[in-house]
Amino acid sequence: MEHITKRFPGVTASADVSIGFARGEIHALLGENGAGKSTLMNMLYGLLKPDEGQITIDGQPVRINGPQDAIAHGIGMVHQHFMLIPKFTVLENVILGGKLDREPLLDTRAARKRILDLSAKTGLKVDPDARIHDLSVGDQQRVEIIKVLYKGVDVLIMDEPTAVLTPQETDELFQVLRNWIKEGNTVIFITHKMREVLEFCDRVSVLRDGHFIETVPVSQIDEERLAHMMVGREVELRLQKAPPKTGETVLEVKDLTVQAESGVPAVSNVSFTVRAGETVGIAGVDGNGQLELIEAIMGLTPSASGEICLNGKEITHCTPKEILERGVSNIPFSRQTEGLVLNFSVRDNFILKERWHAPYAKHGLLQNKVIDQTVRRMIQEYSIKANGPETRAGNMSGGNQQKIVASREMERPHDLLVACHPTHGLDIGAIEFIHRRILREREEGKAVLLVSTEMDELLALSDRILVLFKGQIMGEAPATPEAVQQIGLMMLGKKVQAGAC
Numbered sequence: 327m328e329h330i331t332k333r334f335p336g337v338t339a340s341a342d343v344s345i346g347f348a349r350g351e352i353h354a355l356l357g358e359n360g361a362g363k364s365t366l367m368n369m370l371y372g373l374l375k376p377d378e379g380q381i382t383i384d385g386q387p388v389r390i391n392g393p394q395d396a397i398a399h400g401i402g403m404v405h406q407h408f409m410l411i412p413k414f415t416v417l418e419n420v421i422l423g424g425k426l427d428r429e430p431l432l433d434t435r436a437a438r439k440r441i442l443d444l445s446a447k448t449g450l451k452v453d454p455d456a457r458i459h460d461l462s463v464g465d466q467q468r469v470e471i472i473k474v475l476y477k478g479v480d481v482l483i484m485d486e487p488t489a490v491l492t493p494q495e496t497d498e499l500f501q502v503l504r505n506w507i508k509e510g511n512t513v514i515f516i517t518h519k520m521r522e523v524l525e526f527c528d529r530v531s532v533l534r535d536g537h538f539i540e541t542v543p544v545s546q547i548d549e550e551r552l553a554h555m556m557v558g559r560e561v562e563l564r565l566q567k568a569p570p571k572t573g574e575t576v577l578e579v580k581d582l583t584v585q586a587e588s589g590v591p592a593v594s595n596v597s598f599t600v601r602a603g604e605t606v607g608i609a610g611v612d613g614n615g616q617l618e619l620i621e622a623i624m625g626l627t628p629s630a631s632g633e634i635c636l637n638g639k640e641i642t643h644c645t646p647k648e649i650l651e652r653g654v655s656n657i658p659f660s661r662q663t664e665g666l667v668l669n670f671s672v673r674d675n676f677i678l679k680e681r682w683h684a685p686y687a688k689h690g691l692l693q694n695k696v697i698d699q700t701v702r703r704m705i706q707e708y709s710i711k712a713n714g715p716e717t718r719a720g721n722m723s724g725g726n727q728q729k730i731v732a733s734r735e736m737e738r739p740h741d742l743l744v745a746c747h748p749t750h751g752l753d754i755g756a757i758e759f760i761h762r763r764i765l766r767e768r769e770e771g772k773a774v775l776l777v778s779t780e781m782d783e784l785l786a787l788s789d790r791i792l793v794l795f796k797g798q799i800m801g802e803a804p805a806t807p808e809a810v811q812q813i814g815l816m817m818l819g820k821k822v823q824a825g826a827c
């Protein structure tokens with residue numbers, strides 16, 4: 327990609343970027359939220375057109391006017407947010423939009439065979455007949471990759487593919503990718519996770535504010551230097567956690583059971599408490615009841631049985647609105663479907679939950695001045711890359727969308743913060759910031775329930791960690807590095823003796 331420039335109204339997302347990718351490498355693309363990584367890759371995949379610059383493949387200039395052109399040139403992309411149709415089967419999703427072997431006939435037998443062959447060859451296990459909505463996030467990820475490889479590409483762009491994967495799934499994915507590049511293929515890998523860059527990638531390129539900073543071999547770099555290249559300043563990678571000053575119980579969950587659609591309990595007899603001034607972490611492989619547990623706490627599962635109390639008062643059958651008003655803030659699992667209204671502006675998303683309450687409204691009238699002042703302050707305080715309060719949330723980068731949700735939830739009045747994957751998709755500077763804020767919540771006497779698949783995050787922020795497996799709490803461990811192995815065992819469903827951690 328040579329001298330690539332792309333402007334959006336009010337922002338230059340790519341500013342004269344020149345960057346090259348080689349055969350047989352995993353090339354990491356790193357940069358802060360809004361640095362222009364997705365924009366650059368969307369141009370390579372034909373979803374966006376550069377205003378200036380050219381793309382060459384093996385020295386030949388090419389025109390990429392759309393994804394079909396990109397695929398014809400052997401370039402495929404797996405997006406940050408899944409693009410599968412939930413009601414369709416794996417096979418239907420894989421062949422959707424692709425070329426058929428026996429046009430105009432739909433030869434599903436040949437397609438199934440090709441999928442199974444690809445699956446065997448790459449090690450990406452998929453069941454062609456499974457429906458997407460029945461699959462775990464990790465399985466869906468595999469389908470996304472198979473769908474792209476099915477098109478016969480030799481360059482695979484992956485936009486933060488591991489953001490929703492467990493450490494084991496991530497390791498498996500990289501094994502597959504390292505095998506795949508041995509045949510001269512290329513992986514371009516957008517990530518915020520240093521470990522993945524340093525352990526699995528060959529070279530890394532850094533973008534900052536739309537500008538190309540540098541490409542370096544991974545063997546010549548360490549975490550501190552990478553962080554500095556990305557953010558342009560020193561980043562404190564490990565934060566100090568003050569000893570907890572716990573107070574009264576804020577959240578009490580007693581014998582909570584939630585039935586899944588299949589009739590099998592998704593959450594089974596779960597009991598725990600979170601006190602003021604403490605952070606309780608919930609560890610577990612995604613899909614082990616975390617979503618159902620949080621939905622029940624937030625009032626989204628009226629059929630849940632058991633008891634949930636907030637500040638000593640029962641909220642089990644309260645509506646989500648009542649629960650929010652009683653002082654619960656929630657950073658939900660999905661910023662795009664649960665956290666934001668993408669068609670709304672940053673401003674409207676900020677006041678989404680408090681729209682008709684003070685200080686944003688008085689006598690039924692919106693206080694535009696107060697709203698604008700608050701939103702501008704939040705944009706500045708959280709370094710949200712937006713042109714202003716009127717920017718459409720859907721036009722913002724994934725990390726900046728996450729910052730809107732996180733800042734709104736921490737800013738609104740609350741006693742309990744339920745934070746689910748709070749740093750999902752955030753760059754290291756922003757992770758540092760959100761982590762500081764969550765630690766501050768705890769220091770200010772708020773109760774925090776933190777659901778995360780990131781062990782480092784759980785250790786950095788929690789006082790104690792509960793492990794969920796198949797909807798049950800397998801045990802509790804202190805948030806110390808020594809307990810990690812025990813936590814890992816419990817994540818795999820092994821009960822650990824009380825006190826063993």
Ligand SMILES: Nc1ncnc2c1ncn2[C@@H]1O[C@H](COP(=O)(O)OP(=O)(O)OP(=O)(O)O)[C@@H](O)[C@H]1O
Pocket residue numbers: 334335337338339357358359360361362363364365366711712721722723724725726751753
């Ligand atoms: N369709 C669009 N319209 C207007 N601005 C856009 C659009 N797409 C991206 N931008 C802006 O371009 C800049 C670069 O965004 P991009 O999504 O490429 O960043 P990124 O490095 O991928 O960030 P993240 O790590 O948060 O995903 C941001 O300021 C973003 O708000």
